[in-house]
Amino acid sequence: MLGCATEYFMWETQDKHGFFMTKYSEPSPRRTNNWLVIVFFTALSLFVQSVKAQTGDYIIVYRNHLQKQNMLMRPTFTVSRSFNIIPAIAARLDANQVKQLQANPDVEYIEPDYKIYALGSIDTNTDSSSGINALSSSQTIPYGVTMVNAPAVWSRTKGAGVRVAVMDTGISMYHPDRGDVVNSVSFATDQNGAILSVEDFHGHGTHTSGTIAAADNNIGVVGVAPQADLLIAKVMDNTGSGDVSWLISGIEWAVDNNAKVISMSLGGYDYSAALDTACSNAYAAGVILVAAAGNDNVNTPLYPAAFGSVISVAAVDQNKNKASFSNYGPTIDLAAPGVSVYSTVPVSSTTNADAIWNSTSHQANVVLGTAPGEVGGLICNCGLATSADEGNTCPNSVAGNIAHIRRGNITFAQKVAHAKSKGAIGAIISNNVSGNFNGTLNDGNSLVVVSISQADGDELQTLAQSGITGTVSVDANNLYAYYSGTSMACPHVSGVAALIFAADDYNITPAEVSNILFNSAQDLGQPGRDDIFGYGLVDAYAALNLEKMNLLAVFASDWLQACSSPGWCDGMDNNQSGRVDFVDFAALAQDW
Numbered sequence: 001m002l003g004c005a006t007e008y009f010m011w012e013t014q015d016k017h018g019f020f021m022t023k024y025s026e027p028s029p030r031r032t033n034n035w036l037v038i039v040f041f042t043a044l045s046l047f048v049q050s051v052k053a054q055t056g057d058y059i060i061v062y063r064n065h066l067q068k069q070n071m072l073m074r075p076t077f078t079v080s081r082s083f084n085i086i087p088a089i090a091a092r093l094d095a096n097q098v099k100q101l102q103a104n105p106d107v108e109y110i111e112p113d114y115k116i117y118a119l120g121s122i123d124t125n126t127d128s129s130s131g132i133n134a135l136s137s138s139q140t141i142p143y144g145v146t147m148v149n150a151p152a153v154w155s156r157t158k159g160a161g162v163r164v165a166v167m168d169t170g171i172s173m174y175h176p177d178r179g180d181v182v183n184s185v186s187f188a189t190d191q192n193g194a195i196l197s198v199e200d201f202h203g204h205g206t207h208t209s210g211t212i213a214a215a216d217n218n219i220g221v222v223g224v225a226p227q228a229d230l231l232i233a234k235v236m237d238n239t240g241s242g243d244v245s246w247l248i249s250g251i252e253w254a255v256d257n258n259a260k261v262i263s264m265s266l267g268g269y270d271y272s273a274a275l276d277t278a279c280s281n282a283y284a285a286g287v288i289l290v291a292a293a294g295n296d297n298v299n300t301p302l303y304p305a306a307f308g309s310v311i312s313v314a315a316v317d318q319n320k321n322k323a324s325f326s327n328y329g330p331t332i333d334l335a336a337p338g339v340s341v342y343s344t345v346p347v348s349s350t351t352n353a354d355a356i357w358n359s360t361s362h363q364a365n366v367v368l369g370t371a372p373g374e375v376g377g378l379i380c381n382c383g384l385a386t387s388a389d390e391g392n393t394c395p396n397s398v399a400g401n402i403a404h405i406r407r408g409n410i411t412f413a414q415k416v417a418h419a420k421s422k423g424a425i426g427a428i429i430s431n432n433v434s435g436n437f438n439g440t441l442n443d444g445n446s447l448v449v450v451s452i453s454q455a456d457g458d459e460l461q462t463l464a465q466s467g468i469t470g471t472v473s474v475d476a477n478n479l480y481a482y483y484s485g486t487s488m489a490c491p492h493v494s495g496v497a498a499l500i501f502a503a504d505d506y507n508i509t510p511a512e513v514s515n516i517l518f519n520s521a522q523d524l525g526q527p528g529r530d531d532i533f534g535y536g537l538v539d540a541y542a543a544l545n546l547e548k549m550n551l552l553a554v555f556a557s558d559w560l561q562a563c564s565s566p567g568w569c570d571g572m573d574n575n576q577s578g579r580v581d582f583v584d585f586a587a588l589a590q591d592w
């Protein structure tokens, strides 16, 4: 919901852009302002009441950074996370600690560390058997990318140089159609507090990232802004949920890494004042924030989408009708395709894997985090691949060949990292107990890696001693899938925002980008802004045209200003009006 913030910045925009913005702007900011104030205070009183002292995870917001720093120098509890974007920390507190902090005059407020959720999932109504082979098919443009008119502007820009930060479940680092990831980080932890890898074992983050920036090559799909630079922040775990504190860390990291767009296909119904402030501060720092409106077909604000500093995106289907699940209401800003959206997904545990030697297929399972593909060569025994002794080290001959590794002692990721360091192109991990198993490379890996049973491993161990060749494969047929949700609508808007930033040759502000997005959207449903589609369907082509007009308006006003100085525009009164005016400018601008 970009309401009050838009209005505040609108005055600047009008000054700068003159008639263009005033002509197109039609916000109803008073109503949304009041609404926001009511929500804010209702939520404030709710959480003040709800923080009854009990052990749990909290966000503690100090009155300023100095007071937070003072506390950090002599903490009375374990701090799990400290923020710079807001003067706050996250911590697990018991009842007494909560009471003490609530009475501390340095503390502005304490709120529970609420949960956030991924807002999209595999569309089971769509035939997944139409999955294309990433490595052999030609590239298709998903319907949503076409519906938002992205291909119509690709001759002008594909988003190059603009950093889009994706707050999600991570990304499949070794997807062959992955966009350009310039930096990545994980703020998600497991139940023991250990940081999870950025590798996406859920699928949601790889899917939303693909809609923004899947590579424009000759395979798979293509994103809205295929040359945008992706910043990947893992703020949800491999079940698709996370904590508000993880998201605040992700937003802070995105701002620190010069993101222009933050894409948030996630949310929850609990109002977090800390997250609200973090989003406002990111917006003030020059970042445009986009989020999914929610999938419950209700008129209920979902956060972060409903914050004043965030663009809330509802979902439409292939016919531009409201998606049956899409939330609605006064906080909706824009609509975008969110039903049966085709995009990239990681190799899943149900993907076909194979290990072949002696011309025989042996039962093999995918080791999650593997690269897809097929590799062949000599199979070399690496023992446990711990590099502790010669028997547990890959031989140099593994370079360009396949490592056979026994399970045990260290993680699969460590084993495969060792094999990779010796030049292996694939790996087979055999069980150390009876039967087959499913493993996960918790940091992802670029090798093709499968697992086999202990019995097959014993056979392979013996054969490899005297030299044997084989192949290892992980199917590349299921690297794309149809998902539905407002999570799928959100990245279409994020991608178009990136295209606007990339097309702009002056320092455009987030407020100007949102104005352009709203005023260029295709109106749907009731005329004008409405509670189902907001300002309408996001439209890259119309947005870039409007951006160009705004640019001309800025030049025109600067130019006319300069012409008021004596001697500056002598001889430019082409229409003989007695002064240099807009008509003269328009004639001049025709040649630009």
Ligand SMILES: [Ca+2]
Binding pocket: 139, 177, 214, 215, 216, 217, 218, 219, 220, 221, 222
């Ligand atoms: Ca592609």
Ligand SMILES: [Ca+2]
Binding pocket: 523, 524, 525, 526, 527, 528, 529, 530, 533, 534, 535, 536
């Ligand atoms: Ca409308």
